[in-house]
Amino acid sequence: GAGVSQSPSNKVTEKGKDVELRCDPISGHTALYWYRQSLGQGLEFLIYFQGNSAPDKSGLPSDRFSAERTGGSVSTLTIQRTQQEDSAVYLCASSLAPLTGSQPQHFGDGTRLSIL
Amino acid sequence: KQEVTQIPAALSVPEGKNLVLNCSFTDSAIYNLQWFRQDPGKGLTSLLLIQSSQREQTSGRLNASLDKSSGRSTLYIAASQPGDSATYLCVVRGRTPLVFGKGTRLSVIA
Numbered sequence: 001g002a003g004v005s006q007s008p009s010n011k012v013t014e015k016g017k018d019v020e021l022r023c024d025p026i027s028g029h030t031a032l033y034w035y036r037q038s039l040g041q042g043l044e045f046l047i048y049f050q051g052n053s054a055p056d057k058s059g060l061p062s063d064r065f066s067a068e069r070t071g072g073s074v075s076t077l078t079i080q081r082t083q084q085e086d087s088a089v090y091l092c093a094s095s096l097a098p099l100t101g102s103q104p105q106h107f108g109d110g111t112r113l114s115i116l
Numbered sequence: 117k118q119e120v121t122q123i124p125a126a127l128s129v130p131e132g133k134n135l136v137l138n139c140s141f142t143d144s145a146i147y148n149l150q151w152f153r154q155d156p157g158k159g160l161t162s163l164l165l166i167q168s169s170q171r172e173q174t175s176g177r178l179n180a181s182l183d184k185s186s187g188r189s190t191l192y193i194a195a196s197q198p199g200d201s202a203t204y205l206c207v208v209r210g211r212t213p214l215v216f217g218k219g220t221r222l223s224v225i226a
Contacts, residue, residue: 027220033214043205043216091159104150104160107159 002026006092006106012114015084021077021111025094033105034067034077034094038088046090049075079113087115118143119206122217129196130225137191137220139206144184146210151180151191153202154219160205163191196224 005024013019025032034046045059049069060066064082069075079086089110096103119142129135139149148167152160164173164180166189172181179192193200201224206217 006159035214035216042218043207045214045216049215093160104162104165105160106162107152109157109159 004092004094004106006090006108006111008111009109010112010114012116013082014116017082018078018080019082019113021079021090021092021113023075023077023092023094023108025073025075025092026106027073029094029096029106030072031095031097031103031105032069032075033093034075034092035086035091037091037110038085043091046077070107082113082115085116087113089113117212118208120215120217122204122208122220124220125218126221126223128223128225131196131198133196133224134192134194135196135222137193137204137206137222139189139191139217141187141189141206141210141215143210144187146184146208148209149180149182149189150207150209151178151189152205152207154205155202158167163204166174193222195214196222198224198226200224 007022030051032049035043037043046069048056064080067077089112091110093105093107095105121140123138135198136182150165154160166173166182175195182189203219203221208215
């Protein structure tokens, strides 16, 4: 497709389980971002990938969260030993160039994660 | 630490009205500012992006302005329509990672 694709769209899992969320950015976009939006909260930055540079992980809330981007394209956000406070919508975005440039971010529809 | 505030939190207007959404930020050292709309259950749609060197951007009925020195941006929507109903988010990119406002929830009544 032409846009950012995220899967699954919904995920329900038990507390303590690991989950993987996938993001397929727009073809050719070098920058990829992960955010989360908790109920009633604003959007929160998690991690940013730009080309082959080391990712900016400064937004990851704990060491249970990790992300990788293989081949400069698809990215996977992994949450280990999930907790109820991890319940949120996880959004992925991509852009043609770094955020200091003039290219806007394009967002996927998100993965709604519910921890029971 | 950058903080982004959006006022009002919610707004309800009759169709056809012109309206202004406000965004303020505390650290004026920014690279750019972007306005998005978010529809329920959907991701974010980019509306306008203003570089730090720019004063405004226009797209159709939308106009966004940026006053970096005072830490303010406004999103002007002309002749509002029911289809404009959504949450509007202001996002700032600067020395710190992306910082989002909590949004303005807009309802345009037919």
